[in-house]
Amino acid sequence: MTSPATDADFLLRLDEIIAAHKGREGPLLPILHDLQAEWGYVPEEAQPVLAEALGMTRAEVHGVVSFYHDFRDHPHGRHVLRLCRAEACQSMGAEALADEVRAALGIDWHETTPDGRLTLEPVFCLGLCACAPSAQMGERLIGRASLAKVQKLVAEAGA
Numbered sequence: 001m002t003s004p005a006t007d008a009d010f011l012l013r014l015d016e017i018i019a020a021h022k023g024r025e026g027p028l029l030p031i032l033h034d035l036q037a038e039w040g041y042v043p044e045e046a047q048p049v050l051a052e053a054l055g056m057t058r059a060e061v062h063g064v065v066s067f068y069h070d071f072r073d074h075p076h077g078r079h080v081l082r083l084c085r086a087e088a089c090q091s092m093g094a095e096a097l098a099d100e101v102r103a104a105l106g107i108d109w110h111e112t113t114p115d116g117r118l119t120l121e122p123v124f125c126l127g128l129c130a131c132a133p134s135a136q137m138g139e140r141l142i143g144r145a146s147l148a149k150v151q152k153l154v155a156e157a158g159a
Contacts, residue, residue, distance in 0.1 A: 014046050018053045028054060028064060032071055041072040069123045076119035077112040079157050082136040086125040092132035100147040
């Protein structure tokens with residue numbers, strides 16, 4: 001399999017996405033959203049091309065990709081389970097919950113289950129601080145998360 005950076009179809013589609021937004025004010029976020037929609041993540045190989053096209057540094061583009069938790073820079077499973085790692089959740093047992101979930105799923109942060117169904121990602125604040133610890137899968141949020149609640153969420157998603 002060729003690297004996306006050398007794949008002509010990849011480069012053509014990347015150029016099309018950039019061209020569709022380049023004339024806009026603040027085109028970076030719309031382009032990143034389109035890249036994520038196209039490939040399910042923002043390929044690392046796209047970042048220097050995007051930086052050059054927008055007159056930015058690679059570090060600036062990477063900084064935006066890594067800052068927003070909705071952007072991923074690596075492929076993921078069909079479902080993404082996010083566990084909050086922020087301070088409020090930590091104070092309410094998020095670390096122990098994360099250990100239990102990682103053990104139950106048999107994967108670590110940023111890894112995907114062998115069947116490709118589920119990727120586990122840390123997130124820093126889901127906005128449910130009063131109901132800590134919290135988790136998210138797709139658009140579904142759960143507060144006062146426990147291993148049982150997370151397992152139910154995973155099962156309901158078919159992951």
